[in-house]
Amino acid sequence: MFTLSNPLLLWAMPVLLLPWIFRRRQEERIQHIHFPLIQFLRESEEKELINPQVQELLLLILRTVLLAVLILALAGPKWTSNGQPGRGWFSFFPLGSRFQSHTVVVDTSYSMGYGQGERSWWHKAGQARKQVDQALSGFPVSYVRWDRSTIPANRTTRLIPLSAAELNQLFEAAPDHPGTSVPELVEALKRSFPLEGSILLITDGQRIPWLPLLQPEARPDAFPPLVVITVGEGPLVNAWCEIQTVSSPPWGIAGWETLAGQVHSLRDDAGSEGTVSIQLKDRAEQLYSRAVTFPGATPEPVAIPFSFTARYLDLIPFQENNPLPPELEFVVQVSPEDPLPVDNQVVIRIPAAAPFRVGYVQGVEEDNLVLPVLHSALNPLAREGQPLPVTLSRIALPFMTDETQVDLVLLDKHLTGDSMTGADQSAIMEYVKNGGAVVLFTGGEPPAPGPWSAMLAAVGWQWYDEPPEKIPPSPVSVSGAGMWGEALSAWDPSMWEPWLPKRAGRVESGGIRPRAVYQVGDQIAHLVSEVIMGQGQIWVVNTDTQPDAGTLLSPLLPVFLWETAKETARLKQPAILEWAESRRESDIRLLSGEEKQKLTETYGIRFVQPDEIREMVSPLYGGTDLRTLLLVLCGALALTESWLANRLASL
Numbered sequence: 001m002f003t004l005s006n007p008l009l010l011w012a013m014p015v016l017l018l019p020w021i022f023r024r025r026q027e028e029r030i031q032h033i034h035f036p037l038i039q040f041l042r043e044s045e046e047k048e049l050i051n052p053q054v055q056e057l058l059l060l061i062l063r064t065v066l067l068a069v070l071i072l073a074l075a076g077p078k079w080t081s082n083g084q085p086g087r088g089w090f091s092f093f094p095l096g097s098r099f100q101s102h103t104v105v106v107d108t109s110y111s112m113g114y115g116q117g118e119r120s121w122w123h124k125a126g127q128a129r130k131q132v133d134q135a136l137s138g139f140p141v142s143y144v145r146w147d148r149s150t151i152p153a154n155r156t157t158r159l160i161p162l163s164a165a166e167l168n169q170l171f172e173a174a175p176d177h178p179g180t181s182v183p184e185l186v187e188a189l190k191r192s193f194p195l196e197g198s199i200l201l202i203t204d205g206q207r208i209p210w211l212p213l214l215q216p217e218a219r220p221d222a223f224p225p226l227v228v229i230t231v232g233e234g235p236l237v238n239a240w241c242e243i244q245t246v247s248s249p250p251w252g253i254a255g256w257e258t259l260a261g262q263v264h265s266l267r268d269d270a271g272s273e274g275t276v277s278i279q280l281k282d283r284a285e286q287l288y289s290r291a292v293t294f295p296g297a298t299p300e301p302v303a304i305p306f307s308f309t310a311r312y313l314d315l316i317p318f319q320e321n322n323p324l325p326p327e328l329e330f331v332v333q334v335s336p337e338d339p340l341p342v343d344n345q346v347v348i349r350i351p352a353a354a355p356f357r358v359g360y361v362q363g364v365e366e367d368n369l370v371l372p373v374l375h376s377a378l379n380p381l382a383r384e385g386q387p388l389p390v391t392l393s394r395i396a397l398p399f400m401t402d403e404t405q406v407d408l409v410l411l412d413k414h415l416t417g418d419s420m421t422g423a424d425q426s427a428i429m430e431y432v433k434n435g436g437a438v439v440l441f442t443g444g445e446p447p448a449p450g451p452w453s454a455m456l457a458a459v460g461w462q463w464y465d466e467p468p469e470k471i472p473p474s475p476v477s478v479s480g481a482g483m484w485g486e487a488l489s490a491w492d493p494s495m496w497e498p499w500l501p502k503r504a505g506r507v508e509s510g511g512i513r514p515r516a517v518y519q520v521g522d523q524i525a526h527l528v529s530e531v532i533m534g535q536g537q538i539w540v541v542n543t544d545t546q547p548d549a550g551t552l553l554s555p556l557l558p559v560f561l562w563e564t565a566k567e568t569a570r571l572k573q574p575a576i577l578e579w580a581e582s583r584r585e586s587d588i589r590l591l592s593g594e595e596k597q598k599l600t601e602t603y604g605i606r607f608v609q610p611d612e613i614r615e616m617v618s619p620l621y622g623g624t625d626l627r628t629l630l631l632v633l634c635g636a637l638a639l640t641e642s643w644l645a646n647r648l649a650s651l
Contacts, residue, residue, distance in 0.1 A: 010075055013068070059644045066637040073630035102136055103193055104129070106170065107203035108147045109179030111588050114204065114232070114340045121204045124231035124610060126171045128202050131613040132229070142193070143167050146201075147177035151188045159192040176342055178585045182209045186224065199224050204232030205607075207591045208584050213603065214595055223603045230607060232590050235268035239294055240343035240586035241276060241334045246350065259348070260307040263292055263334055266587065271296035274335060278308050280315065281329040281347070287315075301587055343586040356565050359395040359406035361420075370545060370552065374410065377558035378565065390565055399424040399431070408568050409436065412545050413443035413452060425451040429458055433534030437568045439561075444501030444544040459531055459538055460509030464523055473500060474519040476527055484567045485515065491556060498550025499527060499543045507531055507540055515539075528560075539564055 106129065112122045133141070142161040144150070150159060162170065189199065203209075205228070212218060243261040263276050271294055278288035288308040295302055315328065332346040358378060360371065371392070378390040395409065397419050411428070432438055440455075446463050447453045475493035479485045496516070504525035507514075511532035518525050531538045541560075543551045551557060591599075591607075599605045 010071070013071060059641065062637060062641045062644065066634060066641060069630050069634050069637065073627050073634060077626045077630065102139055102141045102198045102200065103189065104132055104141055104143050105146050105185065105189070105199065105201045105203075106143060107179070107201065108145045108150075108170070108175040108177060109206075109209075109585055110147075110174075110176050110342045111179065111206050111340065111585050112204050112231075113174040113176070113342055114238070114588055116339060120339075121231045122171070122174055125202050125204075128229050128231055128610040128613065129167075129171070131610060132200060132202070135614050144189075144192070145170065146180070146185055146203075147175065148180055149177045151180045151184050156191075157188070159188050174342070178583075179206075179209055181212050183212050185209075189224065199226050201226060201228045203228060203230060204588070205230035205590045206232060206585075206587075207589050207595065208587055210591060210595070210599065213599060218602075223605075225604065227606045227608060229610060229613060230591075231610060232588070234590070236588055236590075237267050237269060238338055238340045238343070238586060238588055239263060239265045239274060239334050240340075240583050241332050241346050242583045243332065243346055243348060246348065258307060258309045259330065259332075260305070261332065261346070263304040263306060264301045264583070264586065265292075265294040265298065265304070266301045266589065267294055267296050267298055269296055276304075276306050277333050277335070279331055279333075281331050287330075340586070340588065343583060356390045356408070356569055357406045358390055358392050358408045358410060358565065360392065360410040360412070361395050361397065361399060370412075370547065373552055373557075374561070377561045390562075397421070397424055399427040407437065408565055409438045410441075411438055412441040413447060420451045420455075422451050422454070425455045425458070428455065429533070432536035432538055435535040437537050437539075439539040439541060439564060441545050442501070442505075442540065442542045444542060444549075445503045459533075459540055460507045460512070461505055461540060462508050463503055463505040464520070464525065466503065467521055471521045473504070473525065476500075476516050476518045478516045479514065482567070484563045487559060487563045488516070488556070491559070495554065495556050496527065498554045499556070501527075501542045501544065505542055537568070 106125065112125060114121045115123075117123065129143075144159040144161055151157060185201075207214075241261055241263050243259065245258065245260040259278070263274075265274075274292050274294055276288075276290050276292055277286050279286045287310060288306075290306055292304050292306075328350045330348045330350070332348070334344045337344060360374065375392045378392060393406070395406070398421065409428070409431070428438065440459070442456060442461065447456075476496035476499070477493070478489040478491075480489045496518075500518075504520045504523065506524065506526040507529045509531055513530040513532070514526050514528075515530055516526075516528035518527060525542075526540070527542055529540045531540060543549070545552050596607045600607065
């Protein structure tokens with residue numbers, strides 16, 4: 001039987017009337033003037049030739065047939081016999097041709113693992129694959145996988161067809177990779193294949209990948225012909241956990257740390273009770289457990305927050321002469337198990353770094369008060385007999401170090417005094433540009449000209465002129481962005497008063513992030529600023545740490561130094577989440593009938609059920625493609641039309 005790949009193109013058939021309409025209008029415009037001599041010649045020609053009017057009528061019919069054959073060819077006619085591709089007498093015609101290739105995409109995102117046994121979507125996908133093989137028997141077919149592992153975010157990877165052995169292995173194990181969007185899949189297919197044949201997609205019908213095509217601003221672009229075989233069906237019951245915050249890895253430098261996230265629930269049935277728990281891998285005891293209620297009949301996923309706080313030194317008991325483990329591995333578990341167990345667990349691996357190393361630049365004179373205070377401030381929760389999370393060591397001038405020796409350098413005008421040279425200043429700036437981190441205490445007032453003032457100028461620090469009359473500063477406000485801001489913004493603004501300098505100022509540079517600011521008159525003053533220079537950073541603190549200053553004994557000093565050390569450590573050694581990207585794949589809501597209809601109307605996408613594959617796919621993509629035959633016929637008709645038109649023009 002005959003089938004059409006693009007039957008909507010048959011609506012173009014009314015254009016067949018155009019040649020007749022043009023001929024009619026042309027006859028109305030022509031004025032007939034009879035000359036006896038011309039009439040005599042035409043009568044003599046009519047005795048020898050076919051009547052020119054008959055020839056003109058033949059030309060008109062020929063043009064109409066040419067347009068009709070062209071429209072039919074564009075509609076994609078194929079010939080099948082009893083649903084078997086390539087059968088029937090048309091298949092033996094030398095100009096009849098099959099599609100060069102068929103591409104079958106198998107959705108291998110982890111949502112396909114929903115369900116158990118023969119009711120699982122993955123099992124149904126395997127059955128659908130067999131039905132596709134039968135429907136396209138005798139035709140070249142390429143199978144490819146579709147998930148985040150085969151289509152990474154860089155959008156440059158090409159899809160590689162699976163071998164027969166790889167295809168069989170694929171269906172032996174449940175899928176466990178996050179998915180991607182349909183536009184990403186289409187772009188990958190265009191990069192990988194000529195797309196001269198058909199594309200069949202075996203998927204669960206989850207709506208998340210299709211959302212970019214369903215947006216109001218979406219525009220139908222050049223979209224390949226696509227048949228989607230959906231295996232997903234309700235009822236839907238799923239709960240999953242997602243980590244949102246790991247407060248300050250590595251845990252080895254910190255005291256109290258927080259791991260926070262959400263438990264999401266999507267259920268078509270009645271509500272139920274569950275539990276979210278946290279434990280260290282390979283340890284039986286639970287560190288955290290909380291009962292949660294999963295509400296039933298929720299059209300949208302419900303989020304239930306949870307938070308866990310612990311101290312690193314409590315999690316890893318201290319044993320003398322026993323090194324710390326290289327990392328902590330936490331397992332966050334949601335129970336009871338549901339039809340999609342792969343997303344009920346999140347594993348977080350947090351580096352348990354060696355003690356964080358802080359160096360202070362010591363000048364000629366040794367101070368017996370400042371350094372012990374700094375040492376205690378950097379280890380506020382240290383316990384006797386246990387290794388210190390943060391070590392403090394001296395760096396003598398001239399400044400000779402790099403980031404492999406210390407992780408953070410403290411520069412204080414009081415400690416360095418007048419011992420700094422221009423070479424020291426250049427070495428410090430080079431250290432920062434190569435990835436080092438420095439906390440620079442300005443001293444709170446302009447220094448005498450020299451290397452110290454030159455270094456402040458190199459950072460971009462500008463001192464404000466003192467106002468003619470003393471204007472009280474506004475309360476200090478702290479940026480709440482990041483864990484540093486969250487830790488310091490919780491303090492009462494009055495706790496910052498001992499930090500206020502004698503002379504206000506600010507950093508004037510492109511790579512600045514103000515962390516703590518206040519206002520003096522109409523000027524915004526910077527108390528703490530982070531400056532990015534090259535690959536490193538400088539924390540500019542406009543205060544004084546002399547023994548008689550209030551900063552040294554302020555309860556904010558240990559918090560500031562501690563959080564700054566952690567902030568620096570996070571940049572060097574972040575936490576590792578096995579599920580680093582959002583768990584959007586766990587939202588297993590399926591495309592609705594209205595959404596499928598919109599995709600069909602807008603992009604020409606056909607949706608079929610597994611039991612409809614043979615009846616729908618075979619006529620569409622099996623059989624003999626007659627387009628080539630019809631296009632050749634169009635060429636022959638065009639040549640005949642040209643010859644006949646020239647013949648009439650010569651009369």
